[in-house]
Amino acid sequence: MIHKHGKGKSIKMAGVPGPVRYLVIKKTRAIITSIKHLIRDIVRMRAASSGGYACYTCGKVFRDWHDLQSGHCEHGGRNINDSTILYARDVNLDNLRAQCPYCNFYGSKNEKFKAKLKKEIGPTRFDWMQLWNRQTGWRPSFREMAEMKLKLSLMRNFLKNDDPMDMEIATAMVEEYQQELYSGGK
Numbered sequence: 001m002i003h004k005h006g007k008g009k010s011i012k013m014a015g016v017p018g019p020v021r022y023l024v025i026k027k028t029r030a031i032i033t034s035i036k037h038l039i040r041d042i043v044r045m046r047a048a049s050s051g052g053y054a055c056y057t058c059g060k061v062f063r064d065w066h067d068l069q070s071g072h073c074e075h076g077g078r079n080i081n082d083s084t085i086l087y088a089r090d091v092n093l094d095n096l097r098a099q100c101p102y103c104n105f106y107g108s109k110n111e112k113f114k115a116k117l118k119k120e121i122g123p124t125r126f127d128w129m130q131l132w133n134r135q136t137g138w139r140p141s142f143r144e145m146a147e148m149k150l151k152l153s154l155m156r157n158f159l160k161n162d163d164p165m166d167m168e169i170a171t172a173m174v175e176e177y178q179q180e181l182y183s184g185g186k
Contacts, residue, residue, distance in 0.1 A: 031145045032086050038152035039091060043070040045159040046174070047098030048167075056097035057113050071099035073110070073117050074133040086140060089133040091148065092181060093174055094121055132182060151177055 044065040047053045052061045053068055062068055073095050089095050097117065118126040140148065151173070158170035 028142065028145075031142070031149055035086060035145060035149050035152060036090060038149065038156055039093070039096065040070040041065075041156050042152060042159060042174070043093065043096045044068045044098045045156065046170075048159075053098065055100040055103055056116065057099050057103040060100050062100070065098070067100070068098040069101055069104045070096050071104040071113065072096060073113055074130060075110075086145065088135045088138045092129060092133055093178055094125065094129040095133055128182065 044053065047056065047065065047068055049061065052063045053065045054061045055068065056071065072089060074089050094117075097113070099113075103113075121129070155170050155173045155177070158166045158173065161167075
């Protein structure tokens with residue numbers, strides 16, 4: 001079992017020899033970083049509109065999806081760049097929308113974000129999302145993370161294409177991903 005002992009301290013694994021522990025930690029960090037990057041890209045690519053890519057909160061349109069950031073409706077208050085753990089709120093696509101840097105960091109528009117999101121996904125799903133995001137015991141296994149990475153890679157590849165059929169497939173994949181996430185992968 002992997003344990004994080006505060007910021008900047010090492011990860012300890014009970015009963016695992018040093019070289020093996022190092023490889024497990026290295027692989028785990030790599031896959032977690034990959035998943036976070038894939039999710040960030042998917043969130044920003046999904047903001048496509050007819051004139052470019054729009055900020056979810058203020059509606060400002062950008063020419064390139066790279067100019068947007070992945071904003072959270074529910075913030076965890078933890079270090080988002082922590083590569084040793086994958087939090088529920090970071091992989092929940094219901095919780096994430098593309099935002100311009102101003103709205104994501106400086107704008108105090110989180111209430112607007114929440115109200116708009118609640119209207120978009122419905123109050124029942126919004127309440128379920130909030131409950132799910134606050135889980136502290138959710139810890140995917142390495143295999144579950146590898147499967148998640150594969151699905152997210154496929155989604156991102158479909159979203160990269162301008163083909164409407166690919167966009168439709170990606171939208172269906174996002175919905176399936178969310179349902180699997182909420183049901184515990186069953």
